Amino acid sequence: MSQLLEVSGVSVSFDGFKAINNLSFSIGEAELRAIIGPNGAGKTTFMDIVTGKTRPDEGRVVWGALSQSLLRMSESQIAQAGIGRKFQRPTVFEDQSVYDNLMMALKKDRSPWRVLSFRPQAEDRGRIEELAAEIGLSDALDRKSGELSHGQKQWLEIGMLLAQEPKLLLVDEPAAGMTLAEREHTTDLLKQAAKTRAVVVVEHDMEFVRRLDCKVTVLHEGSVLAEGSLDHVTKNQDVIDVYLGR
Amino acid sequence: MSRSFFARNPSVLIFIAVLALFTLAVTMASEAAGSGALSTSFVKTLGKTLCLCLVALAMDLVWGYTGILSLGHMAFFGLGGYMIGMWLMYARTESIVAASMSNAAIPPTDQEIVDAIGTQIFGVVGSSEFPPVWAFADSLWMQLALVVLVPGALALAFGWLAFRSRVTGVYLSILTQAMTLALALYLFQNDSGLRGNNGLSGLQNIPGLTGVPQADVSLWFFWASAFALGAGYLLCAWVVSGKFGSVIRGIRDDEARVRFLGYSVEGYKLFVFTFTAVIAGIAGALYYPQAGIINPAEIAPIASIYLAVWVAIGGRGRLYGAVIGAAIVSLLSTMFTGGQVPNLPLGFYTIHWVDWWQVLLGLSFVLVTLFAPKGIGGLFDLVTGRRSPERHGADLGPDSGSFQEKEAEE
Numbered sequence: 073m074s075q076l077l078e079v080s081g082v083s084v085s086f087d088g089f090k091a092i093n094n095l096s097f098s099i100g101e102a103e104l105r106a107i108i109g110p111n112g113a114g115k116t117t118f119m120d121i122v123t124g125k126t127r128p129d130e131g132r133v134v135w136g137a138l139s140q141s142l143l144r145m146s147e148s149q150i151a152q153a154g155i156g157r158k159f160q161r162p163t164v165f166e167d168q169s170v171y172d173n174l175m176m177a178l179k180k181d182r183s184p185w186r187v188l189s190f191r192p193q194a195e196d197r198g199r200i201e202e203l204a205a206e207i208g209l210s211d212a213l214d215r216k217s218g219e220l221s222h223g224q225k226q227w228l229e230i231g232m233l234l235a236q237e238p239k240l241l242l243v244d245e246p247a248a249g250m251t252l253a254e255r256e257h258t259t260d261l262l263k264q265a266a267k268t269r270a271v272v273v274v275e276h277d278m279e280f281v282r283r284l285d286c287k288v289t290v291l292h293e294g295s296v297l298a299e300g301s302l303d304h305v306t307k308n309q310d311v312i313d314v315y316l317g318r
Numbered sequence: 319m320s321r322s323f324f325a326r327n328p329s330v331l332i333f334i335a336v337l338a339l340f341t342l343a344v345t346m347a348s349e350a351a352g353s354g355a356l357s358t359s360f361v362k363t364l365g366k367t368l369c370l371c372l373v374a375l376a377m378d379l380v381w382g383y384t385g386i387l388s389l390g391h392m393a394f395f396g397l398g399g400y401m402i403g404m405w406l407m408y409a410r411t412e413s414i415v416a417a418s419m420s421n422a423a424i425p426p427t428d429q430e431i432v433d434a435i436g437t438q439i440f441g442v443v444g445s446s447e448f449p450p451v452w453a454f455a456d457s458l459w460m461q462l463a464l465v466v467l468v469p470g471a472l473a474l475a476f477g478w479l480a481f482r483s484r485v486t487g488v489y490l491s492i493l494t495q496a497m498t499l500a501l502a503l504y505l506f507q508n509d510s511g512l513r514g515n516n517g518l519s520g521l522q523n524i525p526g527l528t529g530v531p532q533a534d535v536s537l538w539f540f541w542a543s544a545f546a547l548g549a550g551y552l553l554c555a556w557v558v559s560g561k562f563g564s565v566i567r568g569i570r571d572d573e574a575r576v577r578f579l580g581y582s583v584e585g586y587k588l589f590v591f592t593f594t595a596v597i598a599g600i601a602g603a604l605y606y607p608q609a610g611i612i613n614p615a616e617i618a619p620i621a622s623i624y625l626a627v628w629v630a631i632g633g634r635g636r637l638y639g640a641v642i643g644a645a646i647v648s649l650l651s652t653m654f655t656g657g658q659v660p661n662l663p664l665g666f667y668t669i670h671w672v673d674w675w676q677v678l679l680g681l682s683f684v685l686v687t688l689f690a691p692k693g694i695g696g697l698f699d700l701v702t703g704r705r706s707p708e709r710h711g712a713d714l715g716p717d718s719g720s721f722q723e724k725e726a727e728e
Contacts, residue, residue: 123578151580163575165568172564182581184589188562236580 074137076101076270077155077240082121082131083294091117092128093294099240104266106281106302107274109291110314115274116160118291119242123157124150136239152182156238160245162225166218170209170228173217174200177232200235207231208257223254230261241271247280259283278302323559330555333638334548341544348540349533358533362608365540367648369605370628372547374644375554375637376594376601377625382634383558384590385570387487389622390476390494393501394469394595396617398602400505401468403518403612404452405461409525411435412456442516449511465603466596473595474588481584481591486573495619505614517613521606539608546604547641550597554637557593566590567635627683632693639695646694651675 078098084091092114099105109115120126122133124147133142135153142150151157164173178196181187204210207227212220217228226246233241243262247255262284265271275281281288281302288305290297292314298305305311324331344364347355356364373395380386415434419426426434437446454460480493508514524535557563568576569583577583606612625644632643653659654675662669671678686693 125574146582147574147577148580148582151578157578159575163572165564165571165575167567167571168564175561176564176568177579184562184586187565187581188557188560190561192561232579 074101075099076103076136077122078132078134079118079122080132080134082128082133084117084121084126084128090294092121095131095291095295097289097296099270099272101239101270102266102268104263104271104284104286105273106284106286106288107272107291108276108278108281108288109297112293113291114294115291116244117294119157119244119274122150122242123147123155148182151236151238154237154239156233156236156241158229158233158241158243158246160248162222162229164217164220164225164228164232166216168217169214170204170217170220171200171213173228173232174203174235177235179235179237203231203235206234207261223250226250226254226258227261230258230265234265239269241265241269243271243273245275246273247275247277255280256283323556327555327559329636329638330552333551333641337544337548337551341541344540345537348537350531350537358536361533361536361540363649363652365536365543365608366605367645368540368543368547369601369608370648371641371644372543372550372601372604373598374625374628374632374640375547375550376597377629378632378634378637378640379554379558379597380590380594381626381629382636382640383563383570384566384587385573386587386591387491387626388494388591388594389491389619389626390498391594391598392621392625393498393617394473394598395602395605396612396614396621397469397472397501398465398599399606399609399612399616400512400518401461401464401599402603403521403606404455404512405458406521406523406525406607407439407518408435408452408455409458410520410523411438413525413528414438440513443508443514445508449509451511462603465599469595469599469602470592473592477588477591481587484584495622498617498622499619502614502617502619505617515613515615517611517616518606519611521612522608522610524607536608539604543604543608546600550600551637551641554597558637627679630693631683631686633695634693636695638698639693642694647679651679654678 075098080096080098082095083093095114095118097118107115107118117126121128122142124142124145127143134140135142135155140153142153142155145153165176168176175192175196178199180190180196200213201210204213207230209220209224209228209231212224217225220228230243230246233243246258246262250258259280262271262273266286273281273284275284285302287300288302289299290305290308290311292310297314298308298311344356344361345351347353348361349356349358373391377388377391380388380391412431412435415431415438416426419431419434432448433446436448440446440448448455454464476494476497480490485493504510505512506515512518522532522535524530527535558566565576565581565586568579568581569586573583576586628644628647629640630643631647632641633639654671657672659671661671690696692699
């Protein structure tokens with residue numbers, strides 16, 4: 073199977089501290105992957121590199137069938153190429169309605185002139201209603217997203233990501249601060265999304281990762297410590313030493 | 319969601335109606351209409367105020383909606399004024415010079431007329447040569463084009479450099495202040511080609527309209543300003559109403575998130591910055607013929623700070639707020655600094671408002687910022703019941719968080 077994203081030999085350091093150390097990682101086209109690791113293992117920095125927020129000191133990040141290098145692209149270009157990112161804290165535009173949030177994310181031409189003359193068509197509205205149903209916010213379309221609960225904001229953000237129709241979804245701690253029922257819904261959303269695209273989930277919560285039931289990559293001190301099924305990596309002695317044993 | 323533009327934005331219709339009524343009332347009361355309830359100079363003040371409202375609209379778009387606190391937009395306003403002023407001064411001097419030279423025994427050549435105009439205009443700065451920037455001053459259409467092009471080009475160049483380097487927040491504000499200060503200092507020099515600190519004067523005399531009394535001219539300019547404000551309001555309301563408005567408000571609230579949605583934040587900022595600079599230039603081109611004089615002090619950094627104060631007091635993030643703020647504060651400013659407000663004797667000290675106006679303005683700016691961040695425009699929320707969630711980003715918790723604050727209180 074061809075790889076969608078291939079990260080090889082990437083290192084980055086901040087003021088001498090090596091946040092990422094010779095990291096290599098790859099993911100296929102319709103794959104669900106969980107990344108776990110202790111604090112400071114470089115999980116968020118890894119996402120920053122892929123999405124263009126941080127430039128690595130060395131290494132390659134290659135994307136898609138055309139093998140484009142992501143290192144020369146800006147954040148917005150990377151997002152347009154098909155990489156969506158969900159932040160740890162829910163970041164939706166609180167001052168705007170759920171509908172506007174989704175409309176902004178909908179996959180359309182992003183240039184200022186085209187956006188200026190853009191007027192939503194019936195199919196766009198239909199697509200938004202479809203998405204809202206999927207994330208359970210059909211009744212809340214006209215509400216300001218700032219009024220939503222924490223869990224609903226998380227879903228809205230996932231909905232916005234789905235609206236972007238990315239080929240790769242990077243999700244940072246989606247279950248943080250959620251109730252049990254909300255977690256289950258989130259798991260379903262992510263599994264559903266992974267059927268048609270690649271999804272990378274960074275998560276602390278082992279129970280949540282177990283429920284995702286997918287291949288797990290363990291990061292430690294900026295590089296891959298182990299990779300495999302959850303049962304496989306939890307038996308790995310290195311992993312037990314640095315992470316689970318504490 | 320498919321309702322018409324006006325149905326979705328009722329405030330636009332109300333605004334246009336109020337503006338039309340106001341224009342009609344002023345016209346009826348003006349000297350040109352024969353009633354004379356309003357003096358010609360006051361009609362000019364009102365016309366100028368409308369231009370200030372237009373530039374405040376631009377400021378609201380760039381600051382209130384996009385979140386770029388530009389403290390340099392009055393530079394674009396001034397440049398617009400300079401561009402139209404060049405033609406006004408050239409054409410009027412030309413008619414005077416041509417009239418006086420036509421009595422000479424030998425008819426003057428074109429070059430002689432141009433030289434005489436140069437001597438007339440640049441005599442005050444000890445020169446008679448036309449600097450290169452005056453190349454198109456004899457053409458009204460070229461200068462009108464430059465009213466749009468010069469502020470636009472400056473904003474495009476400045477914005478491209480600043481936004482590309484991801485300069486944001488207070489650093490960008492300082493840069494814009496530096497830009498307007500640098501421009502003012504440059505124009506203060508005699509060899510800048512725009513008559514140094516003398517500026518351009520006599521702009522109220524419109525070439526070709528020498529026989530028309532100022533009462534009529536002032537009313538025409540008042541109408542033009544009202545029309546420009548109405549058109550500008552419609553255009554701005556249209557820009558912020560759709561998805562473009564969503565994106566720029568998103569940039570204001572969370573720039574990084576918009577970037578990860580795939581929008582080029584820098585491109586949008588540059589677009590808004592340049593667009594508003596062009597509006598400011600047009601407003602300036604309408605303002606200075608009514609003011610009659612423009613000099614580099616008009617684009618000193620303080621002018622742009624006043625602009626920000628008007629928008630803050632009026633209420634940023636809503637177009638009518640900016641207009642109300644600019645109208646009220648600039649009219650009050652004219653009254654207080656013009657000595658039209660009686661002094662306040664306190665027994666031990668007499669408050670001279672001419673001196674104390676700035677203190678009052680500064681105080682009200684601080685008070686509005688602290689206690690009424692929505693400004694005067696926020697008062698309309700009391701009528702329409704528009705409420706925003708005041709949760710400062712905090713949630714009520716995973717379980718009860720789906721309640722609105724009000725529901726949770728019950």
